[in-house]
Amino acid sequence: MKFMKALAAGVFAGLALAATSASASVLDTVKQRGVLNCGTDNTAPGFGYLNTTTGQMEGLDVDFCKAVAAAVLGDVSKVKFITVTDKSRFDAVLTNQVDVVFAHTTIKPARESAIAIDFLPINFYDGNGVMVKVDSGVTQFSDLEGATICTTQGSSTEMVLTNAFKARGWTTSKVLTYENLEKLFAALNSGRCNAMSTDKSALAAWAGNSPKPADYLILPDTLDKSPFGGFVVANDSKWRNALRWVHYGLFQAEESAITQNNLDEKLKSEDPFVQKLLGVGGGYGKDFGLADDFVAQSIKAVGNYGEIYDRNLGPNTRMYLDRKGTANALWTQGGAIYSPLWN
Amino acid sequence: MSINETSAAPGVVDRDQQQARRLRNRLRYDAIQFAIIALAIALVGVLAYCVKEGLAAKGIKFSFAFLANTAGFDISEGKTLSFGEEILPVFEAFTSDRTNGAAFVTGIFNTAKVAVLAIVFSTILGTLFGVGRLSTNWVVRNLCFWIVEFVRNTPLLIQLVFWYFAVVLQFPPLASAAKWYGGVIISQQGLHFPSLSWAGDGSPISIALATATWLAFAGAVFDPVGKMRRACMIALAVMIGVLLATDMLSVDYPVASRFQASGGTSLSPEMAALLLAIVVNSACYIAEIVRGAIDALPKGQWEAAGSLGLSRRDTISDIILPQVFRVVLPSFGNQYISLTKNTALGIAIGYPDLFNIYGTVANQTGHSLEGIVIVMASYLLLSWTISAVVSFADRRLNVVGAKR
Numbered sequence: 060m061k062f063m064k065a066l067a068a069g070v071f072a073g074l075a076l077a078a079t080s081a082s083a084s085v086l087d088t089v090k091q092r093g094v095l096n097c098g099t100d101n102t103a104p105g106f107g108y109l110n111t112t113t114g115q116m117e118g119l120d121v122d123f124c125k126a127v128a129a130a131v132l133g134d135v136s137k138v139k140f141i142t143v144t145d146k147s148r149f150d151a152v153l154t155n156q157v158d159v160v161f162a163h164t165t166i167k168p169a170r171e172s173a174i175a176i177d178f179l180p181i182n183f184y185d186g187n188g189v190m191v192k193v194d195s196g197v198t199q200f201s202d203l204e205g206a207t208i209c210t211t212q213g214s215s216t217e218m219v220l221t222n223a224f225k226a227r228g229w230t231t232s233k234v235l236t237y238e239n240l241e242k243l244f245a246a247l248n249s250g251r252c253n254a255m256s257t258d259k260s261a262l263a264a265w266a267g268n269s270p271k272p273a274d275y276l277i278l279p280d281t282l283d284k285s286p287f288g289g290f291v292v293a294n295d296s297k298w299r300n301a302l303r304w305v306h307y308g309l310f311q312a313e314e315s316a317i318t319q320n321n322l323d324e325k326l327k328s329e330d331p332f333v334q335k336l337l338g339v340g341g342g343y344g345k346d347f348g349l350a351d352d353f354v355a356q357s358i359k360a361v362g363n364y365g366e367i368y369d370r371n372l373g374p375n376t377r378m379y380l381d382r383k384g385t386a387n388a389l390w391t392q393g394g395a396i397y398s399p400l401w402n
Numbered sequence: 403m404s405i406n407e408t409s410a411a412p413g414v415v416d417r418d419q420q421q422a423r424r425l426r427n428r429l430r431y432d433a434i435q436f437a438i439i440a441l442a443i444a445l446v447g448v449l450a451y452c453v454k455e456g457l458a459a460k461g462i463k464f465s466f467a468f469l470a471n472t473a474g475f476d477i478s479e480g481k482t483l484s485f486g487e488e489i490l491p492v493f494e495a496f497t498s499d500r501t502n503g504a505a506f507v508t509g510i511f512n513t514a515k516v517a518v519l520a521i522v523f524s525t526i527l528g529t530l531f532g533v534g535r536l537s538t539n540w541v542v543r544n545l546c547f548w549i550v551e552f553v554r555n556t557p558l559l560i561q562l563v564f565w566y567f568a569v570v571l572q573f574p575p576l577a578s579a580a581k582w583y584g585g586v587i588i589s590q591q592g593l594h595f596p597s598l599s600w601a602g603d604g605s606p607i608s609i610a611l612a613t614a615t616w617l618a619f620a621g622a623v624f625d626p627v628g629k630m631r632r633a634c635m636i637a638l639a640v641m642i643g644v645l646l647a648t649d650m651l652s653v654d655y656p657v658a659s660r661f662q663a664s665g666g667t668s669l670s671p672e673m674a675a676l677l678l679a680i681v682v683n684s685a686c687y688i689a690e691i692v693r694g695a696i697d698a699l700p701k702g703q704w705e706a707a708g709s710l711g712l713s714r715r716d717t718i719s720d721i722i723l724p725q726v727f728r729v730v731l732p733s734f735g736n737q738y739i740s741l742t743k744n745t746a747l748g749i750a751i752g753y754p755d756l757f758n759i760y761g762t763v764a765n766q767t768g769h770s771l772e773g774i775v776i777v778m779a780s781y782l783l784l785s786w787t788i789s790a791v792v793s794f795a796d797r798r799l800n801v802v803g804a805k806r
Contacts, residue, residue: 146761150770173768206661207478207591212749212758213765217475221498224476231662234476235672236762237752246752249571250590251671253661 084297085158086348089131097124098143098151098160102240104264105371105378106163106183107140116140119371120161122361123182123289123306127159129360130305130353144239146213149174152292159302161289163258165215175293180306182288182364184386184395186281187219188259190266193276195253200280205231206253209246212236216257219283240265254278258285260372260380267377301347308354310398311336312363313389319362322355332402343401364396365389457771468767469503475762477754479670480508480515502763506773509759510780516673516755517742517784520680524741525734527681528688533718535693546689553686559747561683566675566751573671576658585655587663593674594656597667608650615641672753676745684741691733695726728799735792739785746781756780 089095099107099120107120121140128138143151143162151157153175163185164170166178189208191197197206204227210216217234224232235252237243244265247255255262259277266275291299312318315333317325326337335342338352345351361367368387372380380387388394454464481493482504496508534546553561576589587594600612618641621634645651656663669677699722707717746757760777764770 146765149765149768169766169768203661205659209752212752212761217762218766221474221476225498231664233478233662235478235752236754236758238750242750242752245567246571249567250575251571 084295084348085155085291086131086295086298086301088155089158090348093132093137095124095128095131095138095159096141096157097127097138098141098148098157098162099124100144100162100240101140101142103163103261104268105260105376105380106264107161108264117371119183119367120163120289122367122371123161124159126309126357126361126367127302127305129356130308130349131301133350133356135360144213145211146238149176149290152176152290155292158298159289159291163261163287164290165258165285166288167215170290171293176290177293177295177299179289179291179299179302181286181395182306183260183286185258185260185285185287187216187256187283187285188262188281189254189256189278190247190262191254191276191278192247192250193274197254198276198278200278200282201227203232203254204229207233207235207251208254208256209235209237209243209252210256211240211243212238214257215283215285220256223282244269256282258287260378263380264378267379272377297348301349304343304347305349305353305357307398307401308336308357309361309364309367310389310396311401312354312358313365313396314391314398317358317363318366319358322358326355336401453771464771465769466772468763468769468772469506470501471767472498473500473502473505473763473766474498475505475766477505477508477759478752479673480512480754482508482511502767505759505763506756506776506780509754509756510784512673512748512754512759513742513745513756513780514784516676516680516745516748516753517738517788519677520684520741520745521738521788523677523681524684524688524737527685529692529723531685531689532692532696533723535689536696538714550686550689553683554690558679558683558744559750562676562679562747562750565679566672569678570671570675576661576663587656587658589658589663590671591662592668592670594658594663594668596653596655598651599654600651611641611645611648611650615645670753672748672751675751676748676753676755679747680741680744683744684737687737688734691730691737692726695730696722698729699725731792731796731799735789735796738788738792742784742788743781 099116099118101107101109101116103118103120106118107116108118109115110117124138124140125135129135141151141157143157143160145162148160148162148164149170152160159179161182163183164178165185166181170176171178189200189203191203197203200223208220210220213236217236220234224230224234235246237246240257240261243252243255243257246252259281262275262277266272266277269275289302291302315336317333317337322337325333326339328334328337334340337355338344338350342351342354344353347353350356362370365382368382369375372378374381382388382394384393386395388396390397457464476498477496480496482496482500483491484494484504485491493511496504531546531550534542535550537543537546571590573588573590576587576591585594585596615638618634618638622631622638642651646653656668703721703725704717707721712721745755748755749758749761752758756777760773764773
């Protein structure tokens, strides 16, 4: 058995299935490499989207990638975006192809128990919605009995739709799945799908980015919760904890009113907590294996959570998803964006 | 020859020695064969063990237990095997309360369905194209040439997306769909045709009528005696008329409701596009095989047929094609296997073939490695089945003196 184990280890290393040994954390790997490989979508406006006019990646998920790169490597330009699909995103992390994935992924128990990944804190609260074309005459979900509703392969929406049909006793309704949001939207436009269903933010994004946003109607029904979070490979506390507090740093910065613009004056602040948070004369980073000024670096790169939200999803964007009164507002304004205590 | 050998006839010793040597040689040969097989099995075993250990180190369990769990998702079309009270398993529509294993069966069903239909149609179309490329008619010849050239030189995936988004999805929506005579509905939601459904009971008269119909059908298709095809066809038409008149066979017309049509048989848009793409694509490869085989036939065959006064059409159908089909079957078999594997591209347009369903199951359960093992084994089995059928047909065709 010992021989077998040794042989197994040898072959295993040879197969390069385990790119990192158990002791080395992804954090060390990233710092050694000097580049963060970040998995994002590139077809989800507002989250991970390749802007074809500027050739730049943009979105909330993209900004979180940048924040992590700035916090870990101290340089926002040291991030490499690797496109993942709904289907490939878990394997991309498991095979160490990417260090972390931010790809509007719904946090679900089966994903943490059966797939060896760990989720990061929720960075966007969403819900499953349904969108139809206005000329179909459908105004609420209950009109859709017998319809073909389309979604993306491997998404949590597949299960949500099936359960919604079951709960209503609809036996003739069909779920059709496509590879990505682009094909899904094309199928809705062609009329093959009577409705398309995915997270409401994505529905708003696709309608908003289309030539005629008024042609689409997002139904009032929310079929289910859909909280988004990034994720990393399981059993790597060092990496995961560092990333968790990068998230909380962005939340806390908004609460402490630290923005990209006023960062320089906040660095001179007399408030001992703000000083420590921004790593002036010692901070929170060292023990995580990060620089002490990691929060300051990430704010310098992308701003606090509120700024990230407004830049990608806020009222001035085509997405127009207002935070007010939703779970995405700061906890002091009745939302669910909440950083644990730092002091 | 040494002195102490006591042999009456020198040849006997030689023969004994020879036999011993032969035995040794055979044993050595068998041992080597056996060792190679054992080594191969051991290698696979070690590899499997290593993968399992490696996964265990990452906290992933390798087991097929998830196949028995409830799937919980819907599949847009397809049937699965159901082991009920009947002796034989029956095909039933997949529902979300079936198991993950049943979902895989649905995927295999859908893949096999497209593959079988595509094999039949692409063979017919490919033969037509292949003969068309050698036509004496300039228009037909060039048309076939350009179709074949164009299709063979563009990627199948692009063709598939073209057929789906640019052709099938451009059909009118169900509400304004064209309804043809006989109730054929062609729409974005699918192509719906009327179907025949059997409403007869188990009474002797209906069983006799059904048997007679089948016999007429079989006679018309296989023509065992020769020269009775026409009679069988007439009999078949009469029988179907009788069955329809006595209400034992009823025509089931599709009826369109708000979102979909029910009744009759239907072809989903995804299936139609995948079938179109694969049939046209393979037909072009098959056309080249057929053309090459015809070109390889000795010119004397054409000349001999011409001197017997056969028309060009008769020459091709009675002299050329029968000889061609004896030659091309192995190449056809290759084409059929690659066609079957190409059905996995259905994932690009949402057709729920085996690979597509594997993706869904892997995502919902996290057991992607076990899933891919199942998928590979299934494709291997499908390919082997096709090979077996083709080689059987090949042997059957090449028996000297066998009837076509």
